[in-house]
Amino acid sequence: xxxxxxxxxxxxxxxxxxxxxxxxxxxxxxxxxxxxxxxxxxxxxxxxxxxxxxxxxxxxxxxxxxxxxxxxxxxxxxxxxxxxxxxxxxxxxxxxxxxxxxxxxxxxxxxxxxxxxxxxxxxxxxxxxxxxxxxxxxxxxxxxxxxxxxxxxxxxxxxxxxxxxxxxxxxxxxxxxxxxxxxxxxxxxxxxxxxxxxxxxxxxxxxxxxxxxxxxxxxxxxxxxxxxxxxxxxxxxxxxxxxxxxxxxxxxxxxxxxxxxxxxxxxxxxxxxxxxxxxxxxxxxxxxxxxxxxxxxxxxxxxxxxxxxxxxxxxxxxxxxxxxxxxxxxxxxxxxxxxxxxxxxxxxxxxxxxxxxxxxxxxxxxxxxxxxxxxxxxxxxxxxxxxxxxxxxxxxxxxxxxxxxxxxxxxxxxxxxxxxxxxxxxxxxxxxxxxxxxxxxxxxxxx
Amino acid sequence: xxxxxxxxxxxxxxxxxxxxxxxxxxxxxxxxxxxxxxxxxxxxxxxxxxxxxxxxxxxxxxxxxxxxxxxxxxxxxxxxxxxxxxxxxxxxxxxxxxxxxxxxxxxxxxxxxxxxxxxxxxxxxxxxxxxxxxxxxxxxxxxxxxxxxxxxxxxxxxxxxxxxxxxxxxxxxxxxxxxxxxxxxxxxxxxxxxxxxxxxxxxxxxxxxxxxxxxxxxxxxxxxxxxxxxxxxxxxxxxxxxxxxxxxxxxxxxxxxxxxxxxxxxxxxxxxxxxxxxxxxxxxxxxxxxxxxxxxxxxxxxxxxxxxxxxxxxxxxxxxxxxxxxxxxxxxxxxxxxxxxxxxxxxxxxxxxxxxxxxxxxxxxxxxxxxxxxxxxxxxxxxxxxxxxxxxxxxxxxxxxxxxxxxxxxxxxxxxxxxxxxxxxxxxxxxxxxxxxxxxxxxxxxx
Numbered sequence: 001x002x003x004x005x006x007x008x009x010x011x012x013x014x015x016x017x018x019x020x021x022x023x024x025x026x027x028x029x030x031x032x033x034x035x036x037x038x039x040x041x042x043x044x045x046x047x048x049x050x051x052x053x054x055x056x057x058x059x060x061x062x063x064x065x066x067x068x069x070x071x072x073x074x075x076x077x078x079x080x081x082x083x084x085x086x087x088x089x090x091x092x093x094x095x096x097x098x099x100x101x102x103x104x105x106x107x108x109x110x111x112x113x114x115x116x117x118x119x120x121x122x123x124x125x126x127x128x129x130x131x132x133x134x135x136x137x138x139x140x141x142x143x144x145x146x147x148x149x150x151x152x153x154x155x156x157x158x159x160x161x162x163x164x165x166x167x168x169x170x171x172x173x174x175x176x177x178x179x180x181x182x183x184x185x186x187x188x189x190x191x192x193x194x195x196x197x198x199x200x201x202x203x204x205x206x207x208x209x210x211x212x213x214x215x216x217x218x219x220x221x222x223x224x225x226x227x228x229x230x231x232x233x234x235x236x237x238x239x240x241x242x243x244x245x246x247x248x249x250x251x252x253x254x255x256x257x258x259x260x261x262x263x264x265x266x267x268x269x270x271x272x273x274x275x276x277x278x279x280x281x282x283x284x285x286x287x288x289x290x291x292x293x294x295x296x297x298x299x300x301x302x303x304x305x306x307x308x309x310x311x312x313x314x315x316x317x318x319x320x321x322x323x324x325x326x327x328x329x330x331x332x333x334x335x336x337x338x339x340x341x342x343x344x345x346x347x348x349x350x351x352x353x354x355x356x357x358x359x360x361x362x363x364x365x366x367x368x369x370x371x372x373x374x375x376x377x378x379x380x381x382x383x384x385x386x387x388x389x390x391x392x393x394x395x396x397x398x399x400x401x402x403x404x405x406x407x408x409x410x411x412x413x414x415x416x417x418x419x420x421x422x423x424x425x426x427x428x429x430x431x432x433x434x435x436x437x438x439x440x441x442x443x444x445x446x447x
Numbered sequence: 448x449x450x451x452x453x454x455x456x457x458x459x460x461x462x463x464x465x466x467x468x469x470x471x472x473x474x475x476x477x478x479x480x481x482x483x484x485x486x487x488x489x490x491x492x493x494x495x496x497x498x499x500x501x502x503x504x505x506x507x508x509x510x511x512x513x514x515x516x517x518x519x520x521x522x523x524x525x526x527x528x529x530x531x532x533x534x535x536x537x538x539x540x541x542x543x544x545x546x547x548x549x550x551x552x553x554x555x556x557x558x559x560x561x562x563x564x565x566x567x568x569x570x571x572x573x574x575x576x577x578x579x580x581x582x583x584x585x586x587x588x589x590x591x592x593x594x595x596x597x598x599x600x601x602x603x604x605x606x607x608x609x610x611x612x613x614x615x616x617x618x619x620x621x622x623x624x625x626x627x628x629x630x631x632x633x634x635x636x637x638x639x640x641x642x643x644x645x646x647x648x649x650x651x652x653x654x655x656x657x658x659x660x661x662x663x664x665x666x667x668x669x670x671x672x673x674x675x676x677x678x679x680x681x682x683x684x685x686x687x688x689x690x691x692x693x694x695x696x697x698x699x700x701x702x703x704x705x706x707x708x709x710x711x712x713x714x715x716x717x718x719x720x721x722x723x724x725x726x727x728x729x730x731x732x733x734x735x736x737x738x739x740x741x742x743x744x745x746x747x748x749x750x751x752x753x754x755x756x757x758x759x760x761x762x763x764x765x766x767x768x769x770x771x772x773x774x775x776x777x778x779x780x781x782x783x784x785x786x787x788x789x790x791x792x793x794x795x796x797x798x799x800x801x802x803x804x805x806x807x808x809x810x811x812x813x814x815x816x817x818x819x820x821x822x823x824x825x826x827x828x829x830x831x832x833x834x835x836x837x838x839x840x841x842x843x844x845x846x847x848x849x850x851x852x853x854x855x856x857x858x859x860x861x862x863x864x865x866x867x868x869x870x871x872x873x874x875x876x877x878x879x880x881x882x883x884x885x886x887x888x889x890x891x892x893x894x
Contacts, residue, residue: 010879040813043874047814057814289869300879301872322867329871338871366487367494367504397847399876403883404850407868411858420769421854422736424776424785425748427490429846432457432747436850 001026003314004090004104006080006250008032008063009041009133010300011281012110014307015314016072022315024071029102031078031090036134037063042300044137045163049170051145055138075100083107083254085274106276106314109256109264110307111247113282113298118155118242122216127224128238131160140239149173149236153226155213156241157184159330159337162196164239165205166333175205176233178226179242182210187343189377191358192393199335206233246283246296259285263296268320270310278314280306287323289410290341290388291350297326327406329399338402341389341409344379353382357443361435363397365427372396376439378405378415380447385414390436397430404436415443450761451537451551452477453527453697455484455510456580457747458728459557461754462761463519469762471518476549478525478537483581484510489747491584492610496617498592502585522547530554530701532721553723553761556703556711557754558694560729560745565602565689569663574671575685578607590684596620598682600673602660603689604631606777606784609643611686612652613780622652623680625673626689629657634790636824638805639840646782653680693730693743706732710743715767717757725761727753734770736857737788737835738797744773774853776846785849788836788856791826800829804890808882810844812874819843823886825852825862827894832861837883844877851883862890 003019005012008030016028030037040058047053063074077095084091090102115130117123129140143149151174154161165175177200184200184207185193200207211228216238219225223236246263257273259265264279266272268287272279282298284306302324312319327340347354356379364371374394381388390405392398408418419440425432433441450466452459455477463475477484487505494500510521524542531538537549562577564570576587590596598621601608612622624647631647631654632640647654658675663685666672670683693710704720706712711726713719715734719726729745731753749771759766774787794801803826811818821841828835837852839845855865866887872879880888 040874040879042872042879043812043814046816046874050816060813299872301869301881301884304879305867322864323869325869327869327871329873329876331873331875336876340869340871365490366507367490369493369497399871399873400844400847401850403848403868403870403881404854406870407851407854407858407860407865410864410868411854411860413854413858417769417857418854420752421850421857422748422770422772422774422787423850423853424774424787424846425489425746426776426778426846427487427493428778429776429783432487432489432751434748434850437748 001105002103003028003106003108004102005030005108005110006090007110007112007281008037008074009110009112009281010303011307012108013038013066014304015108015110015280015311016066017070018308018311019315020070020072022311022317026315027073029073029075031075031080031092031102033077033079034133034135035076037066037074039134041133044131045160045167048137048141048144049167051171055134055141058134080250083250083277085254085277088276104276106278108310109251109272109277109279109283110281111250111283113244113246115240116243116245117240118213120213120216123240125216125218125224128216128240130240131164132244143237144171147236151176151235152237152239153178153233153235154239154241155179156243157209158241158243159328161241162332163330164241165200165203166331169203176208176235177205178208178211178213178228178233180210180212184209188339189356189358189391192375192377192391195375195393196332196335196337199333203333244282244298246298248283251279251283259294259296261296265294269313269318270306270321271313278310280310289323289325293350295324295326297324299328322410325406325409327402329402334395335393336396336398337393338398339389339391340402340406342379343389347379347381347388352388354379354388355382355443355446357439357446359435359439359442361438362431363394364429365431368427374398374435376435378439378443380415380443382447385416385447387413387415387418392435397435401434401436415440415447419444448473448552449550450475450553450555451549452555452557453537454557454559454728455479455521456486456488456557456559456728457750458754459555460485460513461751462555462557462727462758463513464517465755465758466762467517467519469758469764473762474520476520476522478522478527478539478549480524480526481580481582482523484513484521486581488580491578492607492614495584495588495591496614498618502581502588505581527697530697532701532724535723551723553725555757556698556719556724556726556730557728558697558730560691560693562687563690563692564687565660567660567663570687572663572665572671575663575687577687578611579691587686591618594683596683598623599684599686600625600680600682601686601688602626603687604656605688605690606775608688609779610777611688612647612650613778616650623655623682624652625655625658625660625675625680627657627659631656635786636803636805636838639822639824639838642822642840643779643782643784646780650780691729691745693745695730698726698730706741706743708743712741716760716765717753717768718760725757727757736770736772740797742771742773744771746775769857772853772856774849776849781842782840783843783845784840785845786836786838787849787853789826790836794826794828794835799835801826801835802829802890802893804886804893806882806886806889808885809878810841811876812878815874821845821882823882825886825890827862827890829894832863832894834860834862834865839882844882848881848883862887862894866891
């Protein structure tokens with residue numbers, strides 16, 4: 001049997017390895033557009049921060065190793081362009097422009113996502129860079145190393161933009177972020193996002209929200225001018241981090257159903273609307289554990305897990321994924337910023353009657369040295385009492401704490417039940433009442 | 448209505464404050480044997496570590512403040528000696544040896560626990576000290592400050608003993624721990640406890656398990672000799688940290704039912720077998736969320752929570768506590784040691800068919816600097832697939848991670864369901880697959 005995989009990153013290579021482990025005789029072919037497979041994309045900002053580190057540190061396993069050790073056929077620089085569901089073939093072109101055609105019995109679409117390039121004059125100038133795949137990372141790091149870069153403008157303020165602020169600051173580079181919509185992390189509770197803003201400003205980052213970039217022009221003496229309606233920023237490099245969109249065109253063209261944001265629709269077994277085709281990773285959607293509805297929240301853990309599950313199902317081992325809570329964490333200089341589940345707005349949209357609470361407490365016990373403040377925001381449902389979502393910001397103690405709330409969402413716990421959780425306490429690690437419990441106790445009073 | 452509380456620490460003062468908030472006209476009287484109420488007992492080792500800090504930093508609120516601001520009558524150095532359930536009175540003696548008698552409509556027994564003093568000749572010599580209440584802490588710190596202390600022997604190896612190792616080492620004091628039963632943290636998976644042992648040894652702590660102390664004698668030139676069958680340790684001070692037992696005698700004498708370890712038996716509303724008497728804190732038992740059976744696991748969060756819940760119920764606001772998972776964390780030098788739920792042995796005793804897994808993974812993502820190893824041990828049930836318990840040891844990332852497993856225990860999740868949890872990922876904070884998920888995936892294969 002031929003198992004063909006389009007895309008050799010997290011989901012694709014997880015599926016390839018897992019399928020080979022299940023069925024050593026399965027012919028597994030990975031068609032990868034770039035020259036890289038299996039690397040830690042999320043590690044790129046941290047790698048870029050350190051000029052001494054090689055970008056290839058992030059490669060977890062090279063294509064040759066997959067070939068030799070696992071017998072997976074990895075076709076690098078093979079661009080899949082068309083799926084023919086009738087004849088069950090993937091067609092495309094290789095590195096030399098030669099057409100190829102791969103027949104499949106089962107196909108996995110793991111094409112990932114691509115950076116959104118806003119329609120701005122100058123967006124394709126050399127020195128205006130994106131950061132999605134490893135080749136982007138190499139290009140960006142090379143650009144930084146090759147010239148004197150004093151200031152960078154980042155278009156966008158999502159978590160990649162925020163992580164890049166820290167990475168660039170670590171190299172002594174000044175950063176301005178700019179985006180058209182007002183509000184930094186507008187999905188976040190205002191008290192929490194204000195704290196993130198203050199952290200960025202304390203590190204000298206310019207935050208220009210509510211300003212649409214109208215053009216990027218190459219400056220005569222080198223560098224760029226980034227122009228908005230009422231301001232122009234001069235800089236030496238531009239990073240476009242204005243969001244990503246699923247690479248689902250090839251799936252849609254093959255007649256597969258797509259869902260939110262155009263992502264490929266899959267069921268709990270990762271199967272698309274075609275029984276021979278599966279999809280996993282940043283190109284595919286998922287069911288939200290709180291709403292039960294389809295969502296597109298592209299994150300690394302889901303990609304890995306979905307790759308495994310798709311391989312299981314393709315190999316006849318039924319695996320159903322229960323869905324995602326959208327749990328995420330990122331570092332903004334010295335802050336840990338974490339979230340899971342629904343925001344108040346998302347809860348309203350999903351038909352809940354949300355009630356929220358925002359508290360500020362300490363990261364360590366009363367009188368314990370080194371304590372910092374932690375903000376917690378919880379969303380609950382007035383009708384059912386269910387916990388719907390959580391957000392946390394603090395200098396310590398947020399990144400792993402959020403997981404307790406995530407598990408509660410998976411279990412469909414009420415705020416009352418969650419508030420009774422027996423969480424860990426010792427003075428160096430938190431107050432007697434964990435910040436999440438204090439917030440739950442407060443929210444309970446309002447429900 | 449008269450609400451009398453015996454014991455003014457976590458459970459007692461939580462109940463007093465909460466009851467007064469519910470019913471400002473309620474007469475609330477706290478009978479406290481020592482001269483302190485409301486302090487962070489768990490903070491004592493960390494306070495002792497720093498000669499500059501005053502032990503009274505740990506007082507959260509003084510008795511006078513409870514009196515003035517909240518109208519709670521706090522009777523310090525009032526020792527309750529007898530409860531008469533017929534006439535509903537508590538009898539005892541005050542600081543001057545005068546008898547008192549307090550009538551109650553509702554009584555809360557929050558008498559806490561006391562250190563167990565092994566029957567060893569010399570155990571009551573001055574300089575052989577315990578650490579339970581704030582007065583113990585003051586005495587111990589005063590003893591340390593007043594003389595040259597080069598070496599301390601700790602009898603016992605529980606978490607107070609381990610925290611004191613770090614506290615004493617911070618003051619440049621050598622430490623030996625000794626106890627009769629073999630094994631450091633014998634309830635813990637052997638791979639994890641070996642790591643804790645290595646950490647202690649790396650910091651020069653002498654670990655003498657399987658050695659019963661036979662006598663403590665005052666040495667001629669000052670200091671002590673701690674003698675066991677085959678060894679004698681000379682030291683300048685002895686700390687007895689050989690466990691605690693519930694202060695439930697007064698309850699048992701009043702005919703109240705007691706349970707595991709002799710703790711006062713309470714229902715989910717914290718009511719004892721007498722409808723007018725409640726009990727909360729280290730003297731009372733609880734239901735375990737995994738087994739549903741009574742257990743005695745005295746920890747600070749439960750004490751606070753139970754104090755609140757008892758006050759709620761006494762004030763006519765029905766509150767039922769769902770029980771405890773026994774979640775705990777402590778710091779051993781640079782290690783975070785955390786656990787929740789059942790050990791393999793406890794699971795067997797409770798009638799489960801336990802299967803376990805122990806894994807070693809990293810605290811941060813592939814190639815991310817500063818990563819340390821994390822050990823995770825999980826216990827699951829072969830029959831039902833349920834997650835039963837978790838243990839973690841690592842230099843970072845254990846203290847808050849354990850809470851995700853604790854919530855899963857509250858939700859009676861299977862290992863399969865837990866393994867699907869959408870936990871947070873970012874390179875500085877963990878691998879893509881959270882250590883708990885990696886362990887759950889491994890355990891799943893064995894179930």
